[in-house]
Amino acid sequence: MAPDQATELVTDPATPTNPADPAPTNAANPADPAPTPTRALLDEVAATADRFLGSLDERPVWTRAGYDEMLAAFGGPLPDAPSDPAEVVADLARRAEPGLSATPSGRFFGFVIGGVHPAGLGADWLTSVWDQNAGLTSLAPANAACEAVAAGWLLELLGLPATASVGFVTGGMQANFTCLAAARHDVLARAGWDVERRGLVAAPPVRVIASVDRHGTVDLALRYLGLGTEAVVEVASDDEGRIDIDGLTDALDAGTGPTIVCLQAGEVHTGAFDALATASDLAHHRGAWVHVDGAFGLWAAAAGDPGIRALVAGADRANSWATDGHKTLNVPYDCGFAIVRDRVVHRATFGVHGDYLISSDAGDPMELVPEFSRRARGFPVWAVLRSLGRQGVADLVDGLCRNARRLADGVAAIPGASVVNDVVFTQVLLDFGDDATTGEVARRVLTDGTAVLTPATWRGRAALRCSVSNWSTTADDIDRTVDALARIVGEVRGGA
Numbered sequence: 001m002a003p004d005q006a007t008e009l010v011t012d013p014a015t016p017t018n019p020a021d022p023a024p025t026n027a028a029n030p031a032d033p034a035p036t037p038t039r040a041l042l043d044e045v046a047a048t049a050d051r052f053l054g055s056l057d058e059r060p061v062w063t064r065a066g067y068d069e070m071l072a073a074f075g076g077p078l079p080d081a082p083s084d085p086a087e088v089v090a091d092l093a094r095r096a097e098p099g100l101s102a103t104p105s106g107r108f109f110g111f112v113i114g115g116v117h118p119a120g121l122g123a124d125w126l127t128s129v130w131d132q133n134a135g136l137t138s139l140a141p142a143n144a145a146c147e148a149v150a151a152g153w154l155l156e157l158l159g160l161p162a163t164a165s166v167g168f169v170t171g172g173m174q175a176n177f178t179c180l181a182a183a184r185h186d187v188l189a190r191a192g193w194d195v196e197r198r199g200l201v202a203a204p205p206v207r208v209i210a211s212v213d214r215h216g217t218v219d220l221a222l223r224y225l226g227l228g229t230e231a232v233v234e235v236a237s238d239d240e241g242r243i244d245i246d247g248l249t250d251a252l253d254a255g256t257g258p259t260i261v262c263l264q265a266g267e268v269h270t271g272a273f274d275a276l277a278t279a280s281d282l283a284h285h286r287g288a289w290v291h292v293d294g295a296f297g298l299w300a301a302a303a304g305d306p307g308i309r310a311l312v313a314g315a316d317r318a319n320s321w322a323t324d325g326h327k328t329l330n331v332p333y334d335c336g337f338a339i340v341r342d343r344v345v346h347r348a349t350f351g352v353h354g355d356y357l358i359s360s361d362a363g364d365p366m367e368l369v370p371e372f373s374r375r376a377r378g379f380p381v382w383a384v385l386r387s388l389g390r391q392g393v394a395d396l397v398d399g400l401c402r403n404a405r406r407l408a409d410g411v412a413a414i415p416g417a418s419v420v421n422d423v424v425f426t427q428v429l430l431d432f433g434d435d436a437t438t439g440e441v442a443r444r445v446l447t448d449g450t451a452v453l454t455p456a457t458w459r460g461r462a463a464l465r466c467s468v469s470n471w472s473t474t475a476d477d478i479d480r481t482v483d484a485l486a487r488i489v490g491e492v493r494g495g496a
């Protein structure tokens, strides 16, 4: 539709001028207002979306076109003149198509990437339509209430204190940053230093104790925080990537002063969990702040299987927790949660009001996150949790673990292939005999297109990493993936 037509429709005499007027006659449902000029565009987007979702079972899971082809597809000079939005969006979809990875596919096991639960998808579309600015409660009360209610549900599902506060951020990285900012505030406040007012110049040094297998975003967060990566006191970890408890004790005892201990629930390669109860107790005994990076692993707490829940025993003893919405919970990108036990500390770190000692629950979402204006992430989170319910979340987590186990068992039966890690959660690390073979299998998996698994290095050896994080993955998806791997391994070994 041309912009002039849009103007014409907006000024259509059928459009009621008085908001109290009854709905215009050209609506399909007499209770609905007339379709807006945007309606045709939305219908076209829905059809395009449906085609994409419908293609997921058969399309190659890895992208067919690379960056250079996409640059050529999208390139050209900035147009001088405006063009019809609907045509531009249809054109965008056409050009993008070969350069899309099928990340919402049930056979996308690369990195750690969740799918899109339908309730989250629908709510996310409306989030864009409503275009709320989530920072202020008075401006966006529906979102603020959704976030408050969803926060309560999240804390219950994750087995965390009901009085903790939850900031809705973009993902695990920003959740780690937000939590570690609260940690920095608190450990320095206890040393008599107001970091929000006085900054870090001349502040007492802050030690950050973490294992060698911490996620890279912890270091990035420390860079943002001005603590620097050299603040990290590294502790060894075991074969699965769990922090060494004796090493942690030694590190704690080797220094004094403001100390933050970063633990991990779900190592990104192996899915292993630190001994959270023991490690937290040791750290708290020496006055440290305990942070848990549980980007995907914290969701073990919501499992139905008690064996899986046991992985996070003691997680509730920490002072802060980072987790994702767009991984295990299958909310669309982007979504993460920064959870802080002491809501006064959380608000003191990010609040912009003079008086931080807010004793009631009322407040603004922006007091809990680094952003001022931001997307209303409460809607998709609320919708997915409401749609799944406690049972649905438990089934989701159990199902991911069951599928990870099935994949591990299937691959272990391929001659020459082995599973490197103890598959306790959703991560499976595969080895195909030697680095050259594993590397070649990793390359061919992507071009084969049946599934996506991504290459990794673990303890100096090449591995193929598989993360089962998508709600829609079926046993058949796992079997198709194992069959493809068996075929590819055969080809590589046969020199094909």
Ligand SMILES: *Cc1c(COP(=O)(O)O)cnc(C)c1O
Pocket: 112, 170, 171, 172, 173, 174, 215, 217, 266, 267, 268, 293, 294, 295, 296, 324, 336
């Ligand atoms: C994915 C991940 C992160 C980073 O999360 P993003 O959502 O990508 O920002 C941090 N820690 C761990 C353990 C992760 O798996």
